[in-house]
Amino acid sequence: xxxxxxxxxxxxxxxxxxxxxxxxxxxxxxxxxxxxxxxxxxxxxxxxxxxxxxxxxxxxxxxxxxxxxxxxxxxxxxxxxxxxxxxxxxxxxxxxxxxxxxxxxxxxxxxxxxxxxxxxxxxxxxxxxxxxxxxxxxxxxxxxxxxxxxxxxxxxxxxxxxxxxxxxxxxxxxxx
Amino acid sequence: xxxxxxxxxxxxxxxxxxxxxxxxxxxxxxxxxxxxxxxxxxxxxxxxxxxxxxxxxxxxxxxxxxxxxxxxxxxxxxxxxxxxxxxxxxxxxxxxxxxxxxxxxxxxxxxxxxxxxxxxxxxxxxxxxxxxxxxxxxxxxxxxxxxxxxxxxxxxxxxxxxxxxxxxxxxxxxxx
Numbered sequence: 337x338x339x340x341x342x343x344x345x346x347x348x349x350x351x352x353x354x355x356x357x358x359x360x361x362x363x364x365x366x367x368x369x370x371x372x373x374x375x376x377x378x379x380x381x382x383x384x385x386x387x388x389x390x391x392x393x394x395x396x397x398x399x400x401x402x403x404x405x406x407x408x409x410x411x412x413x414x415x416x417x418x419x420x421x422x423x424x425x426x427x428x429x430x431x432x433x434x435x436x437x438x439x440x441x442x443x444x445x446x447x448x449x450x451x452x453x454x455x456x457x458x459x460x461x462x463x464x465x466x467x468x469x470x471x472x473x474x475x476x477x478x479x480x481x482x483x484x485x486x487x488x489x490x491x492x493x494x495x496x497x498x499x500x501x502x503x504x505x506x507x508x509x510x511x512x
Numbered sequence: 513x514x515x516x517x518x519x520x521x522x523x524x525x526x527x528x529x530x531x532x533x534x535x536x537x538x539x540x541x542x543x544x545x546x547x548x549x550x551x552x553x554x555x556x557x558x559x560x561x562x563x564x565x566x567x568x569x570x571x572x573x574x575x576x577x578x579x580x581x582x583x584x585x586x587x588x589x590x591x592x593x594x595x596x597x598x599x600x601x602x603x604x605x606x607x608x609x610x611x612x613x614x615x616x617x618x619x620x621x622x623x624x625x626x627x628x629x630x631x632x633x634x635x636x637x638x639x640x641x642x643x644x645x646x647x648x649x650x651x652x653x654x655x656x657x658x659x660x661x662x663x664x665x666x667x668x669x670x671x672x673x674x675x676x677x678x679x680x681x682x683x684x685x686x687x688x
Contacts, residue, residue, distance in 0.1 A: 381560075381561075381688075382560050384557075384558050384560075385557075385561055385576050385578065385603075387576075387605075387624065387625045388564045388574050388575065388576045388605075388624075388625055389574070389610075389622065389623060389624045389625065390566050390574060390607075390622075390623040390624075391621060391622060391623075392620075392621045392622075392623065393617075393619065393621035395621075398564050398565070398566060399564065400561050400563075400564050400576065400687075402561065427561075427687075429563075429564075429687055431566075434565075434683075437683055439675075440672075440675040440676065440683075441569075443569065444568075445567060445568045445569035445571075446565065446566075446567060446568075446683075447565060447566040447567075447568065448563065448564075448565045448566075448684075448685075449563045449564055449565065449687040452688070480688075496616075499615075499616040500616065507610075507613055507616075507622075508624075509624075511576075511603075511605055511625040512557075512628070512656075
Protein backbone atom coordinates (compact mmCIF):
# COMPACT_ATOMS: atom_id res chain seq x y z
CA UNK A 337 0.00 0.00 0.00
CA UNK A 338 2.79 2.38 0.95
CA UNK A 339 4.56 1.49 -2.29
CA UNK A 340 1.49 2.28 -4.38
CA UNK A 341 1.15 5.58 -2.58
CA UNK A 342 4.80 6.34 -3.25
CA UNK A 343 4.40 5.53 -6.95
CA UNK A 344 1.28 7.69 -7.11
CA UNK A 345 3.15 10.60 -5.52
CA UNK A 346 6.03 10.16 -7.96
CA UNK A 347 3.70 10.05 -10.97
CA UNK A 348 1.89 13.11 -9.75
CA UNK A 349 5.17 14.97 -9.19
CA UNK A 350 6.46 14.07 -12.66
CA UNK A 351 3.16 15.11 -14.22
CA UNK A 352 3.38 18.46 -12.41
CA UNK A 353 6.89 19.07 -13.70
CA UNK A 354 5.85 18.07 -17.22
CA UNK A 355 2.87 20.41 -17.06
CA UNK A 356 5.09 23.19 -15.83
CA UNK A 357 7.73 22.69 -18.49
CA UNK A 358 5.05 22.62 -21.16
CA UNK A 359 3.60 25.86 -19.83
CA UNK A 360 7.02 27.50 -19.65
CA UNK A 361 7.72 26.92 -23.31
CA UNK A 362 4.19 27.08 -24.67
CA UNK A 363 2.85 29.46 -27.27
CA UNK A 364 6.18 30.64 -28.62
CA UNK A 365 5.37 29.10 -32.00
CA UNK A 366 1.75 30.20 -31.82
CA UNK A 367 -0.42 32.66 -33.66
CA UNK A 368 0.89 36.08 -34.69
CA UNK A 369 -1.02 39.22 -33.75
CA UNK A 370 -3.39 40.29 -36.56
CA UNK A 371 -1.97 43.78 -37.19
CA UNK A 372 1.80 43.78 -36.69
CA UNK A 373 2.43 40.07 -37.30
CA UNK A 374 4.33 39.60 -34.06
CA UNK A 375 4.54 36.20 -32.35
CA UNK A 376 5.37 35.55 -28.73
CA UNK A 377 9.15 35.72 -28.35
CA UNK A 378 10.77 32.47 -27.17
CA UNK A 379 12.34 32.87 -23.76
CA UNK A 380 10.74 36.23 -22.94
CA UNK A 381 10.09 35.05 -19.37
CA UNK A 382 13.87 34.86 -18.88
CA UNK A 383 14.54 38.43 -19.99
CA UNK A 384 16.04 40.99 -17.63
CA UNK A 385 13.96 43.37 -15.58
CA UNK A 386 13.42 46.98 -16.68
CA UNK A 387 10.98 48.02 -13.95
CA UNK A 388 7.70 47.27 -12.19
CA UNK A 389 4.40 49.16 -11.90
CA UNK A 390 0.85 49.03 -10.62
CA UNK A 391 -1.84 50.09 -13.03
CA UNK A 392 -4.96 50.98 -11.05
CA UNK A 393 -8.37 51.77 -12.56
CA UNK A 394 -10.05 49.36 -14.95
CA UNK A 395 -6.94 47.26 -15.49
CA UNK A 396 -6.03 46.95 -11.81
CA UNK A 397 -2.95 44.89 -12.45
CA UNK A 398 0.61 44.67 -11.20
CA UNK A 399 3.21 44.34 -13.89
CA UNK A 400 6.81 43.63 -14.72
CA UNK A 401 8.49 45.16 -17.73
CA UNK A 402 11.29 43.03 -19.16
CA UNK A 403 13.63 43.65 -22.06
CA UNK A 404 15.67 41.61 -24.48
CA UNK A 405 19.43 42.22 -24.40
CA UNK A 406 19.28 45.00 -27.01
CA UNK A 407 16.59 46.88 -25.06
CA UNK A 408 18.37 46.45 -21.72
CA UNK A 409 21.68 47.66 -23.15
CA UNK A 410 19.99 50.72 -24.64
CA UNK A 411 18.26 51.55 -21.35
CA UNK A 412 21.47 51.14 -19.34
CA UNK A 413 23.40 53.37 -21.70
CA UNK A 414 20.74 56.03 -21.24
CA UNK A 415 19.95 56.26 -24.94
CA UNK A 416 17.15 58.56 -26.03
CA UNK A 417 15.77 56.07 -28.52
CA UNK A 418 16.00 52.33 -28.99
CA UNK A 419 17.86 50.59 -31.84
CA UNK A 420 16.18 48.16 -34.21
CA UNK A 421 15.92 44.76 -32.60
CA UNK A 422 14.97 46.11 -29.17
CA UNK A 423 11.98 44.30 -27.70
CA UNK A 424 10.16 45.26 -24.52
CA UNK A 425 7.78 42.79 -22.87
CA UNK A 426 5.09 43.76 -20.40
CA UNK A 427 3.75 40.97 -18.16
CA UNK A 428 0.66 41.68 -16.05
CA UNK A 429 -1.07 39.85 -13.27
CA UNK A 430 -4.24 40.72 -11.39
CA UNK A 431 -3.46 42.96 -8.41
CA UNK A 432 -4.63 41.07 -5.33
CA UNK A 433 -4.13 41.32 -1.57
CA UNK A 434 -2.11 38.42 -0.22
CA UNK A 435 -4.21 36.89 2.52
CA UNK A 436 -1.43 34.52 3.55
CA UNK A 437 1.08 37.37 3.88
CA UNK A 438 -1.35 39.75 5.59
CA UNK A 439 -2.18 37.11 8.19
CA UNK A 440 1.51 37.11 9.11
CA UNK A 441 1.87 40.91 9.10
CA UNK A 442 -1.40 41.39 11.02
CA UNK A 443 -2.78 43.92 8.56
CA UNK A 444 -3.67 44.41 4.89
CA UNK A 445 -0.42 45.66 3.45
CA UNK A 446 0.77 43.05 0.99
CA UNK A 447 -0.45 43.18 -2.62
CA UNK A 448 0.87 40.54 -4.97
CA UNK A 449 0.60 39.16 -8.48
CA UNK A 450 -2.49 36.98 -8.83
CA UNK A 451 -3.75 35.13 -11.88
CA UNK A 452 -3.09 36.39 -15.40
CA UNK A 453 -5.68 38.72 -16.98
CA UNK A 454 -6.64 38.67 -20.67
CA UNK A 455 -3.99 41.32 -21.37
CA UNK A 456 -1.29 39.20 -19.69
CA UNK A 457 1.47 39.74 -22.24
CA UNK A 458 2.42 42.65 -24.50
CA UNK A 459 5.42 43.29 -26.71
CA UNK A 460 6.85 46.42 -28.29
CA UNK A 461 9.21 45.54 -31.12
CA UNK A 462 11.50 48.17 -32.63
CA UNK A 463 11.91 47.97 -36.41
CA UNK A 464 12.16 51.48 -37.82
CA UNK A 465 11.48 50.39 -41.41
CA UNK A 466 8.86 47.68 -40.95
CA UNK A 467 6.88 49.71 -38.43
CA UNK A 468 7.63 53.20 -39.78
CA UNK A 469 3.91 54.07 -39.80
CA UNK A 470 3.63 53.55 -36.04
CA UNK A 471 6.70 55.36 -34.77
CA UNK A 472 9.09 52.50 -35.53
CA UNK A 473 7.44 50.12 -33.09
CA UNK A 474 5.22 47.11 -33.62
CA UNK A 475 2.81 46.16 -30.86
CA UNK A 476 1.30 42.85 -29.82
CA UNK A 477 -0.93 41.59 -27.02
CA UNK A 478 -1.55 37.98 -25.99
CA UNK A 479 -3.55 36.31 -23.24
CA UNK A 480 -2.10 33.70 -20.90
CA UNK A 481 -2.98 30.96 -23.40
CA UNK A 482 -0.96 32.67 -26.12
CA UNK A 483 -4.01 33.92 -28.01
CA UNK A 484 -3.49 37.33 -29.63
CA UNK A 485 -6.01 40.12 -29.08
CA UNK A 486 -8.12 41.17 -32.07
CA UNK A 487 -7.26 43.79 -34.70
CA UNK A 488 -9.43 46.49 -33.09
CA UNK A 489 -7.53 46.14 -29.81
CA UNK A 490 -4.19 46.35 -31.64
CA UNK A 491 -5.36 49.54 -33.32
CA UNK A 492 -5.41 51.23 -29.90
CA UNK A 493 -1.72 50.60 -29.05
CA UNK A 494 0.02 53.24 -31.12
CA UNK A 495 -2.39 56.17 -30.47
CA UNK A 496 -2.01 55.63 -26.72
CA UNK A 497 1.80 55.64 -27.00
CA UNK A 498 1.99 58.78 -29.18
CA UNK A 499 2.01 61.20 -26.20
CA UNK A 500 5.20 59.41 -25.03
CA UNK A 501 6.92 60.23 -28.34
CA UNK A 502 9.68 62.15 -26.53
CA UNK A 503 10.58 58.91 -24.79
CA UNK A 504 10.58 56.99 -28.10
CA UNK A 505 6.95 55.98 -27.37
CA UNK A 506 8.01 53.98 -24.29
CA UNK A 507 6.29 54.71 -20.97
CA UNK A 508 8.57 52.71 -18.69
CA UNK A 509 11.80 54.12 -17.33
CA UNK A 510 14.61 51.84 -16.16
CA UNK A 511 14.85 51.21 -12.40
CA UNK A 512 18.48 50.68 -11.36
CA UNK B 513 30.96 78.26 -30.32
CA UNK B 514 28.88 75.48 -31.77
CA UNK B 515 31.91 73.20 -31.63
CA UNK B 516 32.51 73.94 -27.95
CA UNK B 517 28.88 73.22 -27.25
CA UNK B 518 29.14 69.96 -29.17
CA UNK B 519 32.23 68.93 -27.22
CA UNK B 520 30.53 69.81 -23.96
CA UNK B 521 27.52 67.68 -24.88
CA UNK B 522 29.78 64.77 -25.81
CA UNK B 523 31.75 65.01 -22.57
CA UNK B 524 28.53 65.17 -20.60
CA UNK B 525 27.12 62.16 -22.45
CA UNK B 526 30.28 60.12 -21.88
CA UNK B 527 30.32 61.09 -18.21
CA UNK B 528 26.71 59.97 -17.89
CA UNK B 529 27.46 56.60 -19.40
CA UNK B 530 30.52 56.20 -17.18
CA UNK B 531 28.49 57.08 -14.11
CA UNK B 532 25.83 54.63 -15.14
CA UNK B 533 28.28 51.80 -15.78
CA UNK B 534 29.95 52.44 -12.45
CA UNK B 535 26.57 52.31 -10.71
CA UNK B 536 25.61 49.11 -12.50
CA UNK B 537 28.64 47.25 -11.22
CA UNK B 538 29.16 49.01 -7.90
CA UNK B 539 29.09 47.55 -4.44
CA UNK B 540 29.53 43.94 -5.41
CA UNK B 541 32.86 43.80 -3.64
CA UNK B 542 31.60 45.89 -0.74
CA UNK B 543 30.89 45.35 2.92
CA UNK B 544 29.26 42.14 4.15
CA UNK B 545 26.18 42.29 6.34
CA UNK B 546 27.11 42.18 10.05
CA UNK B 547 25.16 39.04 11.02
CA UNK B 548 25.17 36.54 8.15
CA UNK B 549 28.31 37.76 6.39
CA UNK B 550 26.61 38.10 3.02
CA UNK B 551 27.91 40.51 0.38
CA UNK B 552 25.97 41.89 -2.56
CA UNK B 553 25.94 39.25 -5.30
CA UNK B 554 27.62 40.34 -8.54
CA UNK B 555 25.14 40.50 -11.39
CA UNK B 556 22.00 40.28 -9.21
CA UNK B 557 20.35 42.99 -11.34
CA UNK B 558 20.51 40.59 -14.31
CA UNK B 559 18.74 37.72 -12.51
CA UNK B 560 15.43 36.36 -13.73
CA UNK B 561 12.10 37.54 -12.40
CA UNK B 562 10.21 35.54 -9.77
CA UNK B 563 7.36 37.98 -9.18
CA UNK B 564 6.37 41.54 -8.26
CA UNK B 565 4.52 43.05 -5.30
CA UNK B 566 3.40 46.26 -3.66
CA UNK B 567 4.04 46.57 0.04
CA UNK B 568 1.74 49.24 1.46
CA UNK B 569 1.88 50.59 5.03
CA UNK B 570 5.10 51.99 6.44
CA UNK B 571 7.30 50.63 3.66
CA UNK B 572 5.06 51.79 0.79
CA UNK B 573 7.29 50.35 -1.88
CA UNK B 574 6.92 48.47 -5.14
CA UNK B 575 9.25 45.56 -5.54
CA UNK B 576 10.66 42.96 -7.86
CA UNK B 577 11.78 39.57 -6.61
CA UNK B 578 14.55 38.03 -8.68
CA UNK B 579 16.31 34.70 -8.36
CA UNK B 580 19.64 33.21 -9.31
CA UNK B 581 19.50 30.20 -11.65
CA UNK B 582 19.27 27.67 -8.81
CA UNK B 583 16.33 29.50 -7.22
CA UNK B 584 14.51 29.97 -10.54
CA UNK B 585 14.94 26.28 -11.44
CA UNK B 586 13.58 25.25 -8.06
CA UNK B 587 10.56 27.54 -8.37
CA UNK B 588 9.79 26.36 -11.89
CA UNK B 589 9.97 22.72 -10.89
CA UNK B 590 7.48 23.46 -8.12
CA UNK B 591 9.80 22.24 -5.37
CA UNK B 592 8.61 22.55 -1.77
CA UNK B 593 12.01 23.73 -0.55
CA UNK B 594 15.05 25.31 -2.10
CA UNK B 595 18.42 23.59 -2.55
CA UNK B 596 21.65 25.00 -1.16
CA UNK B 597 22.97 27.72 -3.42
CA UNK B 598 19.55 29.22 -4.11
CA UNK B 599 19.57 33.00 -3.71
CA UNK B 600 16.53 35.25 -3.84
CA UNK B 601 16.95 39.01 -4.28
CA UNK B 602 14.30 41.54 -3.41
CA UNK B 603 14.67 45.00 -5.00
CA UNK B 604 12.40 47.80 -3.77
CA UNK B 605 11.65 51.27 -4.99
CA UNK B 606 9.45 53.95 -3.49
CA UNK B 607 5.86 53.56 -4.70
CA UNK B 608 5.00 56.78 -6.51
CA UNK B 609 2.27 58.00 -8.86
CA UNK B 610 3.64 58.67 -12.34
CA UNK B 611 2.66 62.23 -13.17
CA UNK B 612 3.92 61.94 -16.73
CA UNK B 613 1.88 58.78 -17.35
CA UNK B 614 -1.25 60.05 -15.58
CA UNK B 615 -1.22 63.21 -17.68
CA UNK B 616 -1.49 60.95 -20.74
CA UNK B 617 -4.19 58.70 -19.27
CA UNK B 618 -6.14 61.66 -17.91
CA UNK B 619 -6.42 60.23 -14.42
CA UNK B 620 -4.36 58.97 -11.48
CA UNK B 621 -3.94 55.31 -12.32
CA UNK B 622 -0.25 54.71 -12.91
CA UNK B 623 2.01 53.89 -9.98
CA UNK B 624 5.64 53.25 -10.73
CA UNK B 625 9.02 52.59 -9.16
CA UNK B 626 10.55 55.81 -7.83
CA UNK B 627 13.85 56.31 -6.06
CA UNK B 628 15.43 53.60 -3.95
CA UNK B 629 14.58 53.52 -0.23
CA UNK B 630 17.06 52.55 2.51
CA UNK B 631 15.87 48.95 2.28
CA UNK B 632 16.52 48.86 -1.48
CA UNK B 633 18.13 45.45 -1.67
CA UNK B 634 17.66 42.22 0.28
CA UNK B 635 19.00 38.72 -0.24
CA UNK B 636 17.96 35.32 1.10
CA UNK B 637 20.77 32.81 0.69
CA UNK B 638 20.12 29.09 1.17
CA UNK B 639 22.89 27.19 2.95
CA UNK B 640 21.35 24.54 5.16
CA UNK B 641 24.53 23.96 7.18
CA UNK B 642 25.91 27.47 7.49
CA UNK B 643 22.53 28.99 8.34
CA UNK B 644 21.02 26.01 10.18
CA UNK B 645 20.06 28.23 13.13
CA UNK B 646 17.83 30.40 10.92
CA UNK B 647 15.95 27.81 8.93
CA UNK B 648 18.75 27.23 6.43
CA UNK B 649 18.64 30.78 5.09
CA UNK B 650 20.97 33.72 5.56
CA UNK B 651 19.55 37.21 5.21
CA UNK B 652 21.06 40.51 4.16
CA UNK B 653 19.86 44.03 3.52
CA UNK B 654 21.68 46.85 1.72
CA UNK B 655 20.81 50.41 0.78
CA UNK B 656 21.23 51.81 -2.72
CA UNK B 657 24.83 52.75 -1.93
CA UNK B 658 25.67 49.16 -1.00
CA UNK B 659 25.78 49.85 2.74
CA UNK B 660 24.47 46.94 4.83
CA UNK B 661 21.85 47.55 7.52
CA UNK B 662 22.94 47.16 11.14
CA UNK B 663 22.93 43.99 13.23
CA UNK B 664 19.67 44.86 15.01
CA UNK B 665 17.86 45.15 11.68
CA UNK B 666 19.28 41.82 10.54
CA UNK B 667 18.00 40.23 13.73
CA UNK B 668 14.44 40.91 12.59
CA UNK B 669 14.66 38.98 9.29
CA UNK B 670 14.34 35.40 10.46
CA UNK B 671 11.57 35.89 13.07
CA UNK B 672 9.41 37.60 10.43
CA UNK B 673 9.96 34.72 8.00
CA UNK B 674 9.22 31.95 10.52
CA UNK B 675 5.43 32.00 9.90
CA UNK B 676 6.19 31.16 6.26
CA UNK B 677 8.04 27.99 7.32
CA UNK B 678 5.68 25.81 5.26
CA UNK B 679 6.93 27.65 2.18
CA UNK B 680 10.57 27.18 3.20
CA UNK B 681 10.44 30.65 4.82
CA UNK B 682 9.88 32.33 1.45
CA UNK B 683 6.92 34.68 1.05
CA UNK B 684 7.01 35.12 -2.71
CA UNK B 685 5.35 32.66 -5.05
CA UNK B 686 6.47 32.37 -8.67
CA UNK B 687 4.37 34.23 -11.27
CA UNK B 688 4.38 32.36 -14.59
